[in-house]
Amino acid sequence: MKSYIVKILQSVYITHDVKCFIVEKPENYDFIPGQATEVAVNLPGWEDKLRPFTFTNLREQKHLEFMIKIYRDHEGVTNLLGKTNAGAELIIHEPFGAIQFKEPGVFIAAGAGITPFLSIFRDLYRKNQLYGNTLIYTNKTSDDVIMDIELRKLLKNNYLKVFTRENVIGFAGKRIDRNFLIDNIADFGQHFYVCGPDDFVKNTTKNLSELGVTSDFLIIEE
Numbered sequence: 001m002k003s004y005i006v007k008i009l010q011s012v013y014i015t016h017d018v019k020c021f022i023v024e025k026p027e028n029y030d031f032i033p034g035q036a037t038e039v040a041v042n043l044p045g046w047e048d049k050l051r052p053f054t055f056t057n058l059r060e061q062k063h064l065e066f067m068i069k070i071y072r073d074h075e076g077v078t079n080l081l082g083k084t085n086a087g088a089e090l091i092i093h094e095p096f097g098a099i100q101f102k103e104p105g106v107f108i109a110a111g112a113g114i115t116p117f118l119s120i121f122r123d124l125y126r127k128n129q130l131y132g133n134t135l136i137y138t139n140k141t142s143d144d145v146i147m148d149i150e151l152r153k154l155l156k157n158n159y160l161k162v163f164t165r166e167n168v169i170g171f172a173g174k175r176i177d178r179n180f181l182i183d184n185i186a187d188f189g190q191h192f193y194v195c196g197p198d199d200f201v202k203n204t205t206k207n208l209s210e211l212g213v214t215s216d217f218l219i220i221e222e
């Protein structure tokens with residue numbers, strides 16, 4: 001598997017537990033919006049601990065960007081990334097991933113599952129093709145929402161936030177279950193893009209299938 005050592009140029013927390021990394025882009029490196037790569041930290045003992053993370057920048061930019069949720073509760077790679085900053089090195093590999101834009105539709109994300117959609121939205125917005133897409137984005141609380149201001153700017157009214165653990169006035173405070181989908185989606189004949197923790201993707205796609213969405217209209221990470 002081909003690998004590239006890239007320097008971290010900038011790192012900054014964008015929520016209480018999500019850190020944004022700007023890193024060098026290898027020459028001729030390219031990806032499709034929505035794709036990810038296996039990332040390791042270039043430190044002794046960590047070089048072979050690969051974890052997948054999604055590019056969030058525009059492919060035309062001269063750098064790469066990742067938004068990474070840091071799990072501080074155990075000594076994994078993201079915990080180390082929480083303490084890793086500009087000047088340190090990462091090892092990245094070739095891009096991979098099944099999530100990419102096909103046709104306008106409904107994007108349903110949970111937590112850090114927004115990253116492939118952010119990449120797709122930024123690309124469509126740049127091409128003036130974002131119209132007709134809707135985002136339903138669920139998080140535990142409003143503090144967990146990644147890139148809220150930008151998502152609002154990109155999607156305007158086609159952006160619905162769902163909080164599972166708080167009731168914020170003006171926003172739905174519940175889970176994205178079957179009833180939620182029936183109440184909030186008028187057309188199950190369009191494309192659906194789903195990304196988030198495994199259980200979330202499993203439950204949501206099961207509900208969508210039962211509501212008539214066929215597998216070729218469902219885009220998820222395999």
Ligand SMILES: Cc1cc2nc3c(=O)[nH]c(=O)nc-3n(C[C@H](O)[C@H](O)[C@H](O)COP(=O)(O)OP(=O)(O)OC[C@H]3O[C@@H](n4cnc5c(N)ncnc54)[C@H](O)[C@@H]3O)c2cc1C
Nearest residue numbers: 036051052053054067068069071074076077078079112115
């Ligand atoms: C294709 C793809 C793209 C992805 N893109 C992104 C992205 O852009 N941004 C992003 O933030 N994430 C993304 N992820 C998820 C990301 O890969 C994982 O969060 C990451 O691999 C976790 O690495 P880790 O070594 O810190 O945790 P791991 O050790 O790999 O553990 C992962 C999970 O298990 C739990 N866990 C495991 N062991 C313990 C323990 N001892 N104590 C407590 N909890 C434990 C963690 O809470 C966490 O939920 C993506 C995943 C896939 C499959």
